[in-house]
Amino acid sequence: MTFTLKIWRQKSPDEKGRFVTYKAHDVGSGMSFLEMLDGVNQGLIAKGEEPVAFEQDCREGICGSCSLVINGIPHGPDRGMSTCQLYMRRFPDGAAITIEPWRARAFPIIKDLVVDRRALDRVMQAGGYVSVNTGGAVDGNVLLIEKDQAETAMDAASCIGCGACVAACKNASAMLFVAAKVSHLALLPQGKPERTRRVKTMLDAMDREGFGSCGNQYECEAVCPKRISVRFIATLNREYLRAGVVESGLPAEPESPHAESA
C-alpha cells in the first residue's frame, strides 16, 4: 500500500512549525502505524536528512510514550488503543493521513511530534501517592477489599499517562488523568487517610500547570487507550466536594446512630 503523509515538523520549541508532505511506499497491511513511520524515517536517514521525531517505546500499548494525533484524533481512529497498536490494515490504500503532536499549553513541543509531558508528573508529585515508608507494612490480607471495589480501582489505575485525554479536550483539561488517580486511591482503604488532601493538591497542581477545566464533552473517554470512564470524573468531583465539606469542619459522612457499620 502507499500513503500520503502530512506530518507536523518543528525544529525546536521556539521555531514555527509547518506541515511537510511525505510518501510512504511499500507499506504492508500487517505493519503497525509506527513501523510505517520507521520506514519513512529510514528513507530520510539514508538521504542524510533528519528523521521525523516521534515518541514510542514498548510498542504494546502500556508505556504511554506514543502520542500522535492522527487525522485529528489522538491515537487515531480506533477506540481503546494507543498509536503503537494501530495497524495499517485500518487505512484504505492511497489514503492521505495527517499526523500532529499533542497540542496543549501544558505540553510544549520539543521537536516535531514530541511534546514535554512533565506537567503530568508534577501533578502526580502533588499528591498521587500513599505516603508510606518502605518496610513495616502489614500483611496484605489484613485489610480485605471487596472484589468489585478492587476491580473498579484497577479500572482507574490502568491509566498509562499518555495525555491523549488532554490532547482531545477543547479545554486541554487533565481531569480524566487526575480523576483516574484520585479514584483509584480513594477506592482503596490504603488511600483513604490522605483522600481529602490529595484531591485538593492534585487539582491545584492541574490548574497551576495550565490545564483547563472539564467541559463535560467526554472527548477524553473517547480517545483513552485504556477506556477509562468519565464516571471517574464524577468520583473526582464528589471527592472534591467532600474535601471542601471536611475542611469546613462539618462532618462529611454523619454517623447514623442506627448504621450497621461504616
Add this chain to the structure above:
Amino acid sequence: MMKLDPKIPAGPLETKWDRHRFSEKLVSPNNKRRIKVIVIGTGLAGASAASTLGQLGYQVECFCFQDSPRRAHSIAAQGGINAAKNYQDDGDSVARLFYDTIKGGDFRSREANVYRLAQVSAQIIDQCVALGVPFAREYGGQLANRSFGGVQVSRTFYCRGQTGQQLLLGAYSALCWQIERGQVTMHPRTEMLDLIVVDGQARGIVVRDLVTGRVSIQTAHAVVLATGGYSNVYYLSTNASGSNVTATYRAWKQGAAFANPCFMQIHPTAIPPGDEHQAKLTLMSESLRNDGRLWVPKMAADHRSPGDIPAEERDYFLERRYPRFGNLAPRDIASRAVKTVCDEGHGVGPGGQGVYLDFADVIERQGQDVVHERYGNLFDMYNRITGEDAYYVPMRIYPAPHYTMGGLWVDYNLMSTIPGLFVIGEANFADHGANRLGASSLMQGLADGYFILPYTIGHYLATAKLLPVGEDHKESRAALQRVAGRISRLLNAKGRRPAASFHREVGKFLWDHCGMSRNQAGLELALRSIPALREEFWRNVVVPGSGEAFNQELEYAGRVADYLEFAELLCHDALHREESCGAHFREEHQTADGEPTRDDTCFAHVAAWEYREHAVPILHKEPLAFEFVQPTTRSYQ
C-alpha cells in the same frame, strides 16, 4: 588483577541475611543528607531503590532516558509477581520458593542470594498493597493467586495482565512522594553515557541531556545501576525499543565484571515475527499457558486450518514430552520444544515459525466469560496485531528474546567489582542462574530496590573512605572526553547506512548462532564476522542532525555501537560454556532424545568477564558451592 569475592555470610542459610544486616554498619541520620547517591533507571528496581534511599535521608539524583520515570520497561510485565505467602495453603514456603528458583535456574545461581530473595518476597506484596497496588482479589476480599510455569504451587499475585504496570506505578508513586519532599531530584530524558571511576571507586557518571544535547558530569558518593537487560542486542525482542546495554556495557569497560552474558531467556509465547519491517515481538503472557494448550499438526507441512485437524492428528508436544508439568514447563524448556517441532517441519503459519496455543478446551469447560475475565486484554492485543480472534481460532506463538539472566557481576551486597558501583534488578546477574522462572523478575527487581540495596549500600557508605570528587577531577574530565569523542565520531562518519540496518544484521546473526541453540562452529563464525560489521559501522553509518539538540537517531546509533561490541562478549561466553544448562543450549551437549546435559564438574561456576582493550576479555570464575541443595538433573518430565 580482578578478584571475585562474593562476600556470602557464613552460617545457616535461614539466618544469613538477618545476621548480615545486624553486622553491617549504619550511616547516622545526620550524615545521610550529606551523602549523594546516583540511581540510573526507574524501573521496578530503580524506582523502588531511589524512593527508599530518599526516604532514608540520602540525597538521591535519579536518571532515566524516558520522558517520565513511569515509562520504564518494567511497565510492560504482564503476568505477575511471586511470593512465598502460602495463602493457598498448597504447600508453599520460603524454602520451596528458594528451591524452585534454584532448580529453575538449573543450579547456576548462588544459594545465599536466592534464599534471601525468597525470604523478602512476602514483604514485597505487603509493601505494594500498602502503596495502593490494586491486586486481584477473591470474593471474600483476600488476595488472589494464579500459577505460573515451572512450579506446582499457586504463588503468583497479579493485576489482570498488567501486573508490571501496577507495581511500577506503585514504585513511581513512592518516587513522586520523595521528589515532592525534595529527597530525590529526578532527571528524565537524561541518558548515562559513561562511568567515572576515581581511585578505584565509582564516583559519578557522564550524562547527556536528550533535549538540549548537553553533556555533563554528575558526581556522587555511590552509583546504582538499575538499567535493565540487553535482549535488544537481538534486534527483535519483547523489550521496549529504548531498552539497551549501554549503561552496563560502559561500566564493564571501566572495570566492572560482566557475568554469564550468554544466559539469555527466550520466552516461548510471543506473537511470531512477520515481515522484515517488524520492529518488535509482542509477548503473550506466560499465564496463558495455565489454560491454553500448545500443539502442532502431527503431519509435517500440514496446511489445513486448525479447526479441520482432528484431535488424534494433533501433537500436544509439551504434554507428551513433559507429562508432569505439561503446558506449564519452564520457559527455556518450552521454547526449545517449540523450536524442535518447528525445525522438524510441524510449525504453522508463515514460514512455519509458530505453534498453536489453543483455548478451545477451557472455553468449552468454563465458558468464554471466564477466559475473557482472565485474559481479555491479551486476547484483544492479539486480535489487534494479527487481526485474528483467539476465542475462535487458536493463537499462533513463537519464542522471542525476552530477559537476560546475565548482567554485571555483583557480590552478596549487590556491589560490582568496582567499589561503590551497585547493580540491581535485571541489570545484575545475581538470582536467576541459567533460566528465570515466570513472575520472578518483578520479585527480584523490587526485592533489590526496596529491601536489599538500601541496607547494603549503607554499610559501604559508612565504611568507605570517600574524598571529595568534583567536575574538575581529571577522571571526570577524561570520562567527559570519551563521551564527547564518541558522539563526534558518530556524527562525522557521514556514511550511507542507517544504524538500524547494522542493528538488524547483528541481531539476526546472534539469533542464528547464539540464540535458542548454539554450537562451536556457529559461535566461532559469529566471532569472526562481528568485528567486520563493527568496522563497517564506524566507517559507513549515517547519523543526521547535530549533537547539541534533540536527536533520537544519535541516541540510537550510540546504543547500536555498543551492541556491536557487546555481541562479541555474548559469543565468547557462550563458546566457553561447554555444557547445556537452562537457557544455554549447546548442541554438542545433549542426550539422545534432545534433553540438555549439564556439566557440574567443569561448569558449576559464574563466568565473570573482565574487559581488555583490543583483546579477548579475561575469564574469571566464581565457583558455585551448593551447601544446602543437591544439584540434580532438572527434570520436568
